[in-house]
Amino acid sequence: MVNDAGQLYTMEGVAAGLIMLLAAYIVVGTTGIYTTADTGVPDMQLEQLGDDVLAMMDTPDGAGSENQLVEFVRYNNATGFEEMFLEYCNAMTNGAHDNLHMSAGIIYRSDGGIKEHPFVTDETWTGRESAVRVTRWVQLEGKLENGMPGDMRPGDTRAVLVEVLLWRA
Numbered sequence: 001m002v003n004d005a006g007q008l009y010t011m012e013g014v015a016a017g018l019i020m021l022l023a024a025y026i027v028v029g030t031t032g033i034y035t036t037a038d039t040g041v042p043d044m045q046l047e048q049l050g051d052d053v054l055a056m057m058d059t060p061d062g063a064g065s066e067n068q069l070v071e072f073v074r075y076n077n078a079t080g081f082e083e084m085f086l087e088y089c090n091a092m093t094n095g096a097h098d099n100l101h102m103s104a105g106i107i108y109r110s111d112g113g114i115k116e117h118p119f120v121t122d123e124t125w126t127g128r129e130s131a132v133r134v135t136r137w138v139q140l141e142g143k144l145e146n147g148m149p150g151d152m153r154p155g156d157t158r159a160v161l162v163e164v165l166l167w168r169a
Contacts, residue, residue, distance in 0.1 A: 042168075043132050046100075050134035050166040053088040058136055073106060073119075073138050073162060082120045089166065099169050101129075107161040119162070124169060131167040138162055 057069040072081035081104065090098045104120040140158045 043130060046166055046168065047132040047134060049089060050102075050132060050164055051136075053085055054134055054136040054162065054164065056088060057084060058138070069136065069162065070138055070140065073160060074140055076119075078104075078120045085164070100166060101169050102164055102166045104162060104164045107163055108158065116163075129167040129169070131165045133163060133165055135161055135163045 054069065057072075058067050060067045068084060069081075071077070072084070082102065085102060085104075086100065089100045089102070092098060101122050101124055102120065103122045106117040106119050108115060108117065138160050140160060
């Protein structure tokens with residue numbers, strides 16, 4: 001004999017199944033919330049790392065010696081600057097290396113106004129990366145050599161701004 005009692009159990013089972021699927025969808029969809037407070041944390045860490053590396057390069061090795069950052073800028077040694085900066089940035093405690101990239105420029109004042117001298121360029125830069133900007137003032141005394149901009153304001157001491165864009169690839 002067939003009666004209507006089985007039909008009620010089927011509709012109840014389908015409704016219960018839909019409720020369970022909806023509950024599972026809501027649970028899975030809400031567990032990975034990425035709040036706006038969390039979005040800036042990796043950028044802040046990367047900015048702090050870059051600032052620490054520039055500060056480390058701006059510290060003299062010993063009494064009376066010139067620091068590495070001044071030497072790189074004074075002699076326009078972009079290759080040495082890039083190698084040293086990325087070596088410090090990419091070093092990790094377990095011996096592995098991170099995958100950070102950078103480009104740098106030197107901003108200075110000349111008789112024509114404020115200008116930028118491209119120092120290090122990276123061909124992998126597309127503009128879509130989440131890059132951070134770190135800067136450090138460098139005091140240059142005496143004569144500049146090897147391709148540094150000749151239109152810098154004359155004087156015994158010059159202050160230039162080293163600006164580095166740093167991003168994780």
